Amino acid sequence: MIYGATVAALLVIMGLSLVRAFKGPTVYDRMVAANTFGTLTVITLAVYGFMRGRPEFLDIALVYAVINFIGTIAVAKFVKFSHLGHPAGDDHGGDI
Amino acid sequence: MIHYVLLIFMAVVALGLARQRNLFAVVILFGIYSFTAALLYVVMDAVDVAFTEAAVGAGISTVLMVATLALTSTEEKPATWRVCPLLVVTLTGAVLIYGTLDMPRYGDPSAPIHQHVAPHYIEKSAAEVGPPNIVTSVLASYRGYDTLGEVIVIFTAAAGVLVLLGRYRPKKRRVPSRKDQAVARKTTTRKAAARKASSP
Structure with missing residues (x-):
C-alpha cells in the first residue's frame, strides 16, 4: 500500500518535471528537468521492485543511475564549449 | 495502472x-x-x-x-502544416492499431509464441546448453548463427564508419629552418621574460 502511494507520488513528480522540460525557457531548466526525470526513474524502479516483491530491480536501478549522468554531462559540455572534443585546441586528440 | x-x-x-x-x-x-x-x-x-x-x-x-x-x-x-502527410500518418497508425486487435492479450500463457519452442527451451536448456539463464543460452547456442550474423553486421558498420571518418594522423613534422629557429628562440625568451615579470 505504502509502495503504491510512493509510486503514485513519484509519477506525479515526474509529470511536474516533464512540464518544466517542456516550458523551460532556458537550456539549464531543461537539463535539470531531464536529470531529475532520470533520477526519478531510478527511484521509481527501486520502489516498484519492492512493491512487486522483486528487490532485484535495485541492481537495474543502479545501472540506470550510472547511465543517467552521461547525457547530462554531454549537454553541459556542449553548452560550455560548443562542441564535445578538443577543448584546449592543441593536438592531444581531445578527451571524449 | x-x-x-x-x-x-x-x-x-x-x-x-x-x-x-x-x-x-x-x-x-x-x-x-x-x-x-x-x-x-x-x-x-x-x-x-x-x-x-x-x-x-x-x-x-x-x-x-x-x-x-x-x-x-x-x-x-518553422513547421508548415500540410494535410496529406497527416492523412497518411493517421491512416498508417489506424492500420497498425487494427493489426494489434488480433494479437493475444499481454502475458497470455496460451499465446502462440509460448507454445512453439519456448517450452523446450525452458525444460531442456539447462541440460542441453548449461547456463541457468535461458535467454543467454538461446542467444549464444540455439540462435548462435543469428548472433554471429549480428556481430558481423555491427563489425561491418564500425569498419565502414572508421573508413569514412578516416583515422587520426599526427601532424607532419618538418625540419625547422634557421629562420624558424630564430623566431622560436625569440618567443621563448619573450615568454621567459613575461614569466619572470609575472612571478613575485
Whole structure:
C-alpha cells in the first residue's frame, strides 16, 4: 500500500518535471528537468521492485543511475564549449 | 495502472517533440522519452530490452545527437502544416492499431509464441546448453548463427564508419629552418621574460 502511494507520488513528480522540460525557457531548466526525470526513474524502479516483491530491480536501478549522468554531462559540455572534443585546441586528440 | 501513466507520458513527450523547434530541447526530451520507455520495459518484465533502451537511447544517442548539433544549427525551420502527410500518418497508425486487435492479450500463457519452442527451451536448456539463464543460452547456442550474423553486421558498420571518418594522423613534422629557429628562440625568451615579470 505504502509502495503504491510512493509510486503514485513519484509519477506525479515526474509529470511536474516533464512540464518544466517542456516550458523551460532556458537550456539549464531543461537539463535539470531531464536529470531529475532520470533520477526519478531510478527511484521509481527501486520502489516498484519492492512493491512487486522483486528487490532485484535495485541492481537495474543502479545501472540506470550510472547511465543517467552521461547525457547530462554531454549537454553541459556542449553548452560550455560548443562542441564535445578538443577543448584546449592543441593536438592531444581531445578527451571524449 | 503504472503502464497507462507511463504510456501517457510517452505520448505527451512525443507530441512535445514534434512541436518543439529548438533542437537542444528535442535532444533532452529524447532522453526523457528513452527513460520512460526503459521504465515501461522494466515494468513489463523485459529487463534486457530496458537495459538496451537506457544504454543506447538515454546514454549514447544523447551524446551522438549533441555531437551532431555541434556540427549543425540548433534551431529548426518553422513547421508548415500540410494535410496529406497527416492523412497518411493517421491512416498508417489506424492500420497498425487494427493489426494489434488480433494479437493475444499481454502475458497470455496460451499465446502462440509460448507454445512453439519456448517450452523446450525452458525444460531442456539447462541440460542441453548449461547456463541457468535461458535467454543467454538461446542467444549464444540455439540462435548462435543469428548472433554471429549480428556481430558481423555491427563489425561491418564500425569498419565502414572508421573508413569514412578516416583515422587520426599526427601532424607532419618538418625540419625547422634557421629562420624558424630564430623566431622560436625569440618567443621563448619573450615568454621567459613575461614569466619572470609575472612571478613575485
